[in-house]
Amino acid sequence: MSQLNGDATIDDGSSLSLSDVAKFYSSADGSRVHALHGFSLSVAAGEMVSLIGPSGCGKSTLLRLIAGLDRPESGALRVGDAPITDPSAERGLMFQDPNLFPWMSVRRNIQAGLVARGVLHRRRREVDEFLRLVGLEAFADHYPHQLSGGMAQRAALARALINHPKVLLLDEPLGALDQFTRMKMQDEVLRLWRARGTTMVLVTHDIDEAIYMSDRIVVVSPRPGRVEIVIDVALERPRLRNSQPFLKLRAEILDLLHFAGGGSDEAVESAAGRFRGRQS
Amino acid sequence: MTGVSTLSSGDSRIISSAAVEPADRGGRAAAALVAPMVAAACALLLHWGLPSRQSPLPTRLYPMLLAGLLAAAVVLAAVHRAWPRLRPWARHNAPLLAGGIGVLAAWDLITLKLALMPLPYFPGPDMVLVGMVDDRGMLLESAYHSLILLFTGYFAGVAAGLASGILIGWFRGVRYWGMPVLKVIGPIPATAYIPLVMALFSNAFVSGSALIAMAVWFPMTMLTASGVANVPVSYLDVARTLGAGRRYLIFRVAVPAAMPSIFLGLFMGLCTAFLTLIAAETVGVRAGLGWYLKWQQGYVEYAKVYAALIIMAAFFSGLMTLLFAVRDRVLGWQKGMIRW
Structure with missing residues (x-):
């Protein structure tokens, strides 16, 4: 994959750089809640990065900021050389809930991005390709309420991909699926990632998923969310979920998250220090 | 093994209940389909059999309507017999048809036949039909x-x-x-x-x-x-x-x-x-x-x-x-x- 990363030019709008990003929310009693504070991260073009961390650490907020759905209070978000100001078809977003439009058939859902940009007439053929890609040809005319959870999520994936986004943001997209469907979908996403060189940022609660999928794992600390530590996953692809290195990395991350979740600052620091030593 | 035995016992229960129910349900369906015919016949007998106590005397329009409804009831029963796909529809509508005919007969009874309601404000069904056709x-x-x-x-x-x-x-x-x-x-x-x-x-x-x-x-x-x-x-x-x-x-x-x-x-x-x-x-x-x-x-x-x-x-x-x-x-x- 490093080959692919090296080939991609830096300015083609598929690398991300976040520097010193802060985002607040006002809670019901009027006080301000820090969702993110001083968050900095660079994602290379074509890279697959996972964000893990406890609930409420601002991971989803971060994806919304990258997507352009929200604005930060301070700091800069850039895609390629351009600052992120608005949502764009260049940056696709997939939620845990498939959020298919219930009044549209599967086909209409998948082609929504083409219709929205007024290019359906030129690219109608692609809709069939994407239906085939996610294995839903037979369900093209079904409505979302007639689909299983996995099928709905595959349709949402096709809908997010039909615009050929340079960056795909995945907010726990597989979290609601059963174990088998999830593993299948992970391979599916990896296959698409490899085939297209799309930059992907994946928010997940599942450590196995993070290790299985990503080039780097970013551990995010809670309240306010910021980068705790970045772990390079130097395992060869395709990865084996039960290989020794995989399980070892998994144990180390679990160890780290235990401290990051409830331990003292020194304990977190020392665990993080052990990691940095090993990684460098 | 247990799975198989449960399945077969479940099957036998389904079969036995299926053997009992159709006769019962069939009987109820037949009663539902006959009801509108009976209602129309009764309404006709009532109209012809009882003396009219209001003037003007009734025309033949109301009996013609009842005859038409009787024919509709027969058609409904025929549909039920000949057309399995429309059977639920026929079974659903037969009691409603019977009820409608019953309302007509009651109306006829309390106006034309018993003169319980004063004219000219409460005419019987025949008069209303005549008015409708005339105008x-x-x-x-x-x-x-x-x-x-x-x-x-x-x-x-x-x-x-x-x-x-x-x-x-x-x-x-x-x-x-x-x-x-x-x-x-x-x-x-x-x-x-x-x-x-x-x-x-x-x-x-x-x-x-x-x-x-x-x-x-x-x-x-x-x-x-x-x-x-x-x-x-x-x-x-x-x-x-x-x-x-x-x-x-x-x-x-x-x-x-x-x-x-x-x-x-x-x-x-x-x-x-x-x-x-x-x-x-x-x-x-x-x-x-x-x-x-x-x-x-x-x-x-x-x-x-x-x-x-x-x-x-x-x-x-x-x-x-x-x-x-x-x-x-x-x-x-x-x-x-x-x-x-």
Whole structure:
């Protein structure tokens, strides 16, 4: 994959750089809640990065900021050389809930991005390709309420991909699926990632998923969310979920998250220090 | 092994219950299908057998109607026998048909046969039928005029209500100014504007349709606006990340998502439109079923008043049924079936 990363030019709008990003929310009693504070991260073009961390650490907020759905209070978000100001078809977003439009058939859902940009007439053929890609040809005319959870999520994936986004943001997209469907979908996403060189940022609660999928794992600390530590996953692809290195990395991350979740600052620091030593 | 044995015991239970039930259900179905025939025969016997105590003496129209209903009952039974796919439909409608015939017979009994209700205000079914047949040209013409007036007003009101509802639901600024206006003038019944509308438009058709349009506009605006304003944000977020502009967000996301609410507005609007139609026709407009009703009341032709009421009932319930059919088609994407 490093080959692919090296080939991609830096300015083609598929690398991300976040520097010193802060985002607040006002809670019901009027006080301000820090969702993110001083968050900095660079994602290379074509890279697959996972964000893990406890609930409420601002991971989803971060994806919304990258997507352009929200604005930060301070700091800069850039895609390629351009600052992120608005949502764009260049940056696709997939939620845990498939959020298919219930009044549209599967086909209409998948082609929504083409219709929205007024290019359906030129690219109608692609809709069939994407239906085939996610294995839903037979369900093209079904409505979302007639689909299983996995099928709905595959349709949402096709809908997010039909615009050929340079960056795909995945907010726990597989979290609601059963174990088998999830593993299948992970391979599916990896296959698409490899085939297209799309930059992907994946928010997940599942450590196995993070290790299985990503080039780097970013551990995010809670309240306010910021980068705790970045772990390079130097395992060869395709990865084996039960290989020794995989399980070892998994144990180390679990160890780290235990401290990051409830331990003292020194304990977190020392665990993080052990990691940095090993990684460098 | 246990799995197999449970399965087979379950099977045998199904088989045994299947052996008992059809006879019972078949018996009930037969009774349901025979009921309308019996009802029609009884109604005929009652009509011919008992002496009439009101004048004028009945014509042959009412027995002809009963004979027609008897024929319908026979057709229903034949359909049930010959057409398995329509069997549930036939079984569902047979008791209703019998009930309808029973109501006719009761009506005949308390008016013509027992003279319990005073003439000329409460004529029997035969007199009403005679009135309907005698005045069929006038009734058809009135129904036609009502339909034109209703449609003109209704569609104008729906269009205006959709437009203002979308604007108020989507744009914050429009909502700020629009909601107070809506809250103040909306609840006034449209019929209260009759003096104003008559002063504004000299043409009775224009003033009538304007009145109906106003009556439809309010529920339409209210429900469209609330539907559009309450579109789940997640749908809008998804659409924006797919490259949607404002037009797409409004017309392809917000409006379709608001459709269930919009249909509620269409139904409420249709009800107030009926009300306003009849009110408008009794004051300014010189045509239509409402006008006919008032006119015949003036001549104390109550048989024709009832005839007009029956036509009106058929006409309004037909339109309601049509709107239900449109809704079921348009909202086919909804999970399950909405029932209201």
